[in-house]
Amino acid sequence: MVLCDIGNSYLHFYYNGRVWKVQAERLERDEALLPMYYVSVSQKKTKYLLEIFPEAINLTPYMLLDTAYIGLGADRIAACKGVSDGVIVDAGSAITIDVMQDNMHLGGCILPGLVMYGKMYRAISSVLGGELNLAIEFNAFPQNTRDALSYGALKSIVLTIESIAKNKKLYFTGGDGKFLARFFAGAIQDDSLVFKGMLRTIAEQKGGGR
């Protein structure tokens, strides 16, 4: 059984503890990847998957989470299902921050992904172009444009996660999850958080006799 998490940039796959990503346009048919279950936040990328794997099953209708949030993405539901108490940070094209307490979702917020900050700066002015300095230190104020941009992006992301997490356990996933986890002592980094929630959903369904 293969799981697929369709994001805004990539299709992420999971098989037997192994995780990998593929560009939607480069997807190729492989019978060994069946049966396949998926969740998606992109209708456009889902079309690519279903053209190559028409038998893939959408898990979203079976993903139940105790929440008052309207419009919570299937990937966020899945990641939250894997954590009964804690704060889940999924850092990809967007950075989502969700709060779980006693298996209940208390709400969450969204920041642009790290890559998007770079793009946004370039869109404001060509003077603000170039790669961010991800090794920036927070213990001194920046003394040049590149550091000023990097400090702004990173510090604002880290402070927002801190303010939401307070003393709760932090779980990081997504492409930049490993990088961001380094700013938080005791944080857990888990590439397969979304997939664990999907597996739990499948187990619940089977347990329920479906």
Add this chain to the structure above:
Amino acid sequence: MVLCDIGNSYLHFYYNGRVWKVQAERLERDEALLPMYYVSVSQKKTKYLLEIFPEAINLTPYMLLDTAYIGLGADRIAACKGVSDGVIVDAGSAITIDVMQDNMHLGGCILPGLVMYGKMYRAISSVLGGELNLAIEFNAFPQNTRDALSYGALKSIVLTIESIAKNKKLYFTGGDGKFLARFFAGAIQDDSLVFKGMLRTIAEQKGGGR
């Protein structure tokens, strides 16, 4: 005497305490606006100004600030020159945050402007489109996508300003300066901070016998 602050989006003018903005493409010749002094962060927009007002004088070479920062924009230098001790937030297409102490510039950082967050979210996914909710409250976690995006953008900006300002006096300027100042008790909002620094520079030059 008229002053002009050329930003990435608009040309901002100052005359006798009055401040107004014009799109570069809509600028029209008016002899009453002479003599004119300008600072600029956009070569492209500067061309528009100099086509209509070729006699306008660039103040940048005369703007001296005690700083180790390399590449500090002329508008930031001007705004900093108006504040001997405090933190200056200029909130336009970009949000710049600069720290002054005993007339010395200690460094600064840059965040995307509020409008850019909206653009950035839309670029990630059409699901994340729409106007931000600028009336968002920070006392509860967001329960829908629009609030989650608004909370992310605003909270991250406010926390970054707070962390840099600590107990220092805060000065807000720029198009979103008035809006952001509301989040900080005792903050000063001043549309003409950049122009005050330009006036100070001109006075210094005259005092120096130029």
